[in-house]
Amino acid sequence: MLKQACAALVLLGASGALQAANAFPSTYTPVASQPTLLRNATVLTGDGQRLEQADLLMAGGRIEWVGQGDVPPGTQEIDATGRWVTPGLIDVHSHLGVYPSPSVDAHQDGNEMSDPVTANIWAEHSVWPQDPGFGKALAGGVTSLQILPGSANLFGGRGVTLKNVYSTSYQGMKFPGAPYGLKMACGENPKRVYGQRNKLPSTRMGNVAHYRAEWIAARDYLDRWARYDAQVEAGDEEATAPLRDLKLETLAGVLQGEIIIHMHCYRADEMMTILSLAEEFDYRIGTFHHAVEAYKIADELAEKQVCGALWADWWGFKMEAYDGIQENIALVDRPPGGCAVVHSDSAEGIQRLNQEAAKAMGKGRRAGMAIEPEHAISWITANAARSLGIESMTGSLTPGKMADVVVWNGNPFSVYSKADLVFVDGALLFDRDDPARQPVSDFELGQLQGVKQ
């Protein structure tokens, strides 16, 4: 019975309710690389291990092995003595490209503030691939990132996960095989934006009523497609396909488990309401974003396997951010199964995810939690990959995964440390000592003529 249901779902995905799965495909191709051996480094694998004086081989764009192993002929060797190696960092919450630099009015493409339900919009269609921020984030060790729409709307639209490699189109950056995210928002933002237009929602209870109405519509949409598919299967030649609805198609993708919910939510009580809402409509919350009060419900989040994508120290910029504390990340991390993620939501913060993690580690330790670098690195690598549903492909230095690797000139949790080398799919795409391996966006090129740099 269960098997049949699954088969039906697959069929649905292929034929009707989730047609968008094939639209705007990734055209990303890894930059050509040669086998590379990193020698004698302190390695943080991303999934909890710390290896001293370890080697790491990348070949064919993949991690071959960490520790010791065979080295094929023609391998480029890099002495990493005294340096630290980590997986490429992952930011699960970025607006690079949709709110790019310079932040002129013409670049405000991140928030479709015309309706509280814009599940039909896709952040990728706003991404300007020439945002100088991508290159700066790469210099900070970020190799993958999710670009999300803003939080004005209850259903903000689809997020897209990118490899941090410049391309002339966003499709050329699109992470192959990464699931879509759906940005949703709790609390102040939706009710403020629409409430001041005298429109639903103007209250938190209005927010919830609106979510529920949409999930009911999404379930109905799935049923309509199921009926249609059954008619087709029964040989009914008169069967008429339902009209595609891009909003409901995205919501249906969530109900089918194909699209991951990334929900902007600050207050603990609201997160608990949302967890109940997800039970009512039988879908899963992937990650609560910002969640400055996640520490109040850390056990509940761990039990439901919901990640918290958090700042190290942001608070106080609005009422629902008033209870932010610097131990939030460490406390969300504390229970067994806890999934703490350090996110940026900032073109500055994304360049220093390691420093944000360092702050959280320091405050966690002072509160009595033993947190070592090999564990804290998971907040910006393995846990972030889990949040995005790409953990089988990247996020740790596991053989077979993408060779997304950072070589740091010291302990990455020191404020003085910097990324020396950044590899994406095995290709060296940032080298702090080689201007030929430092990307410059089209926008930056040729500015400030005559200024001695």
Add this chain to the structure above:
Amino acid sequence: MKTLQWTLAAVLLCCHAVASADTLLIRNAQLHTMTAAGTLASADILVRNGRIAEIGSDLRAPEDSTELDAAGRPVTPALFAGITALGLNEIDMVWPSVDSAVTQIGSPPMRPEFNVVSAYNPHSSPIPVTRIEGFGFSLLGAMAGGSIIGGQGRTVLLDGGYDSFQGDPVLFIALGESASTLAGGSRAAQWMVLEQAVAESESTPRHGEHTLLTREGRAALKGYTRSGTVVFSVHRASDILQVLAFAERHGFRAVIEGGAEAWMVAAQLADAEVPVLLDPLQNLPDSFDMLGARLDNAALLHAAGVRISFSGAGTHHARKQRQLAGVAAANGLARDAALAALTRNPAEIFGLPGGRLERGVPADLVIWSGDPLELVESADHVILGGRLQPMRSRQTELRDRYLPVDATLPRAYIR
């Protein structure tokens, strides 16, 4: 475990200190004096009546004094939190709780007489949040609201006093792209109206003449011509040069805030002895005024002989100033210079009594768990005016409420 011991020690010492706050002896400090004496590997500091009475080795503890063993940990002057709205802003987006700018107040449009000091509330929650991270003082800023002249502010010691103001009064003027809508849409008009305002401050307008300033505004602005301290918020190199000329013309002591492109005119800034309060994290062309933003701005300015300090972390995140300094140090600025930019330099720029540790200066200092620029480290003790500050804030209390794994009663009963 070590951390726990220190926390307990802090609690005990704190309570003892309340009983006898007058004399405090700190032993075995790695003392960053921020003076010509440099860093002392192991020094004792005797604090009496709110001031540093003596620095030396093996100092004798007077009777009834509180003794603290720094155990070789770094001790620095209390840090500068930058230009903020601490005590003027409880929550950014809760507008009635924000007092840092004057907006629609009618005609005439410019109000240099607006002074944020009278709105200062020492009990505002961001103050202890900032203080326990090692920050002792902040320049209260008057943000550009209805005109490019924001108004006046002053530095405040974050000791929770109602009247803990120090140093020179400061006038704030915002320039460039972000302020151009406040001055007719052109930065040329910014200079036009500023020149008009200065001219008005020098003479009484004729009856019926359209003016920018009230009588009080004229008096206030006149107080700054001839060596008053004026903070100009500005990024673009060409605009900074205009500031230097304007300040020279009218006798202002200019301070640049922002200065993303200041490195491009570093020699001119050094010649004019104009300091820069910059944000070393700014390396993106956030606007067309900031195309030259780069991570080694602080290092380049310092090397050219420009006095630098840091600002830009904002009010609630003022504690991030340590990260600003650390990133500057990671990008070419000597660590001592980065620390000076958080201590001695702002004290000198704004005429404050502290910012260094030597005999006779106010005892505003911090004992750190380790390198004060490292983000995994924290302030262990903060001493302002010779008094150990409670290492508590609304945030530590929230932490302590939710830290216990199990609670028998609802957590509302844990405090």
